[in-house]
Amino acid sequence: MFGKKSERIHDERIEKESNKPAAMMFYVTTALLVICLGVKVVCQLPAQVYALEIACLVISLVYAIADKARNGILWMKEKDDALVTINNKILARAYMIDFWMLAFGELVFIVVLKEYFWWVGMYLFTLLVPALVITVLTLKKGWIGWGSKKQEKTGIKEFRKRVIIGSLFFGLFVGFPYLYSDGTFHPEGILWVLGLGAGWGVMFYFLMLGFIKASEKKADEIAQAAADEADATEVEVDDIEE
Amino acid sequence: MKQMQQKLRWMILKNKRMKIARVECDLSQEQLAEKIGVTRQTIGLIESGKYNPSINLCIDICKALNRTLDELFWPEE
Numbered sequence: 001m002f003g004k005k006s007e008r009i010h011d012e013r014i015e016k017e018s019n020k021p022a023a024m025m026f027y028v029t030t031a032l033l034v035i036c037l038g039v040k041v042v043c044q045l046p047a048q049v050y051a052l053e054i055a056c057l058v059i060s061l062v063y064a065i066a067d068k069a070r071n072g073i074l075w076m077k078e079k080d081d082a083l084v085t086i087n088n089k090i091l092a093r094a095y096m097i098d099f100w101m102l103a104f105g106e107l108v109f110i111v112v113l114k115e116y117f118w119w120v121g122m123y124l125f126t127l128l129v130p131a132l133v134i135t136v137l138t139l140k141k142g143w144i145g146w147g148s149k150k151q152e153k154t155g156i157k158e159f160r161k162r163v164i165i166g167s168l169f170f171g172l173f174v175g176f177p178y179l180y181s182d183g184t185f186h187p188e189g190i191l192w193v194l195g196l197g198a199g200w201g202v203m204f205y206f207l208m209l210g211f212i213k214a215s216e217k218k219a220d221e222i223a224q225a226a227a228d229e230a231d232a233t234e235v236e237v238d239d240i241e242e
Numbered sequence: 243m244k245q246m247q248q249k250l251r252w253m254i255l256k257n258k259r260m261k262i263a264r265v266e267c268d269l270s271q272e273q274l275a276e277k278i279g280v281t282r283q284t285i286g287l288i289e290s291g292k293y294n295p296s297i298n299l300c301i302d303i304c305k306a307l308n309r310t311l312d313e314l315f316w317p318e319e
Contacts, residue, residue, distance in 0.1 A: 010279055010280075011279075011280040011281050011284050012280070012284075012295070012296055012298075012299055013280070013281075013284045013287065013293050013295075014281065014284070142283065145281060145283070147275065147276075147280070147281040147282065148272050148275060148276045148281075148282060149272070150276060151276070219281070219283040220283060222283065222287075223282075223283040223286035223287055223290070224286070226286065226287050226290040226291075226292040227286055227289070227290045229290065229292075230289075230290035230291055230292075
């Protein structure tokens with residue numbers, strides 16, 4: 001999962017299953033963005049406060065429509081399994097466009113639009129509700145995991161590297177005011193940067209490992225239940241034939 | 243009734259053939275999954291008939307187990 005790109009598992013079953021709720025969350029996110037936009041327009045806020053909603057809606061919808069048209073499924077009413085799979089894949093990507101635009105756009109806006117901080121906070125709601133749904137489903141259905149012991153070894157190493165890099169960015173972003181303010185550099189701010197980064201990094205590392213472990217355990221349970229059911233069915237058939 | 247039983251038997255055998263081939267190649271589910279690039283749970287679900295693999299995945303499985311598509315996935319007459 002976190003290994004080198006060439007070594008990562010590309011499991012079609014997990015992709016197909018996880019694209020279904022992601023496609024649904026695209027609709028949910030779109031609806032929440034429209035609601036946010038409507039509320040801000042009605043409250044007569046300046047355009048920059050709802051610029052992100054407009055950007056997300058336009059870009060993700062244009063992408064979804066364009067890719068559906070490219071695949072020839074834009075106007076099709078009846079869809080077989082293959083077309084549903086393609087449709088879900090496109091909408092899942094559109095959802096990810098919304099997600100990342102909101103995640104980064106929100107951070108930029110918090111810095112740029114400090115006076116409208118609470119309004120910008122509405123993005124958190126738009127981001128978190130679908131993300132929470134997908135997180136819960138991922139855990140319940142066992143969609144995330146290492147795949148094998150070998151993958152786990154290389155995956156954990158890569159994951160550690162990424163957490164360290166991510167922690168440094170986090171520490172730098174959140175601790176920057178302590179490092180540089182009023183036009184002067186404060187060396188003691190480095191401790192803030194490292195401390196904040198380490199705090200977030202450690203918490204995220206163990207939380208994520210626990211999450212992956214729980215998800216893999218669930219995936220094993222599902223696979224085992226299916227195997228037990230198949231064995232039980234065979235026994236029933238044997239009984240009938242006797 | 244007999245036809246239904248035969249159909250059910252075929253469904254079970256279809257998935258058993260892959261399992262038998264895997265065991266004959268002395269591979270665990272995890273080892274086969276690693277060879278193909280999927281999770282071991284997916285192999286388990288294919289063998290228990292809970293997941294229908296795409297044709298590309300079927301081909302990858304056949305290559306890994308040194309079998310043909312007919313041998314592993316085509317219904318017996």
